[in-house]
Amino acid sequence: MPANSSNQKVSERLKNKILKDFVKRSRSNKTNNTAILLVHSPSLGIHWKTAANPDSNVIVNPDQPFHFASIGKTVTSVIISILFEKGLIDFEDKISKYLEDSILKGLHIYKGTEYSNDLKIKNLLNHTSGLPDYYTDKNKSGVRLLDLMISEPERFWTPIETINWAKQQLNAKFKPGKGFHYSDTNYELLGLIIENITGKTLSECLHEYIFEPLGMQHTFQIFHSEPALKSNFPMVDLYYKGVNLSKAKSISMSCASGGIVSTTEDMLKFHKAIVKHRIIRKETFEKMCDYAKMGPGIYYGYGIMNFRFMFMPEKYHIWGNSGSIGAFMYYNHAMDIYIIGSFHKLNYQVQPIFYIVNLLRKFNREIKK
CATH class of the missing domain: 3.40.710.10 (DD-peptidase/beta-lactamase superfamily)
Incomplete structure (x- = not known):
């Protein structure tokens, strides 16, 4: 044979x-x-x-x-990497370079000290920021946004709203770079950073940088x-x-x-x-x-x-x-x-x-x- x-x-x-x-x-x-x-x-x-x-x-x-x-986090991280290759961002940059004070204020408070201005792009990318996860972390009442996603299916959420939930309802886990905690909050911030750098919506960037060039x-x-x-x-x-x-x-x-x-x-x-x-x-x-x-x-x-x-x-x-x-x-x-x-x-x-x-x-x- x-x-x-x-x-x-x-x-x-x-x-x-x-x-x-x-x-x-x-x-x-x-x-x-x-x-x-x-x-x-x-x-x-x-x-x-x-x-x-x-x-x-x-x-x-x-x-x-x-x-x-x-x-989808992989897709978002690739866009950040494309912007890195274009010289528009660096993984070591502080996120304060790209986000408004209204977002940064109160974002990362750990044991009474605010570390929002110490957060780097790489901390968001590999979940070493210490930021809480709005999606699965429970607030003091034992509620997660995941629970609200199921109980309130007709409610529309924006990235600012989910980030604010994390700021107002949850606590930071550790100082930036001092641990690992998987957090969707990191990537919603990266989405805002992409929009602020490019002056385009995240969806426009997704299609322009990835979907269209790859024939997706x-x-x-x-x-x-x-x-x-x-x-x-x-x-x-x-x-x-x-x-x-x-x-x-x-x-x-x-x-x-x-x-x-x-x-x-x-x-x-x-x-x-x-x-x-x-x-x-x-x-x-x-x-x-x-x-x-x-x-x-x-x-x-x-x-x-x-x-x-x-x-x-x-x-x-x-x-x-x-x-x-x-x-x-x-x-x-x-x-x-x-x-x-x-x-x-x-x-x-x-x-x-x-x-x-x-x-x-x-x-x-x-x-x-």
């Missing part, structure tokens, strides 16, 4: 195994939300994708657009722009406690921190452009890899997460980003594999990582045959 024929059979066997496993996992999702997967490897010559829903009556398609949640025709910023080419498929629904959050005005509370709607194909273009240094230079990407320790084996750079799994070989390391709704966009350098998609389940960040590791194990076993 010719070698290429044998490899093709192995690939088909592996493809069926991976896609069937994903469908099985998605159909165990009690939320009845559609799950989408794209697995791509130029080196292995594969481009596999699927979509599934527990309800067989729901029509699904792997090219449906969906909300990428916090993966089905990608847009929810509530703020439209895709260059309307998809033939509806946006994936995201039900949680009976509320379809994909249609809720309240998800506007994630703007620069996670307001991107896209497809797996478009986000593959974006991720490949970073990997191949087509959107930002290699030297700039290396600066983005200024990692802060997020947890055991988990590191966060400028809008990118890096998993160096403990007790596992380096060949299983991945980098990219995750979203709180089970969204994922990761690249494995050792096997040259991109894995992009979403399980569409709120507060479902850890499980997709385990899924990706198991997927890579399957690839490794097949490659070794």
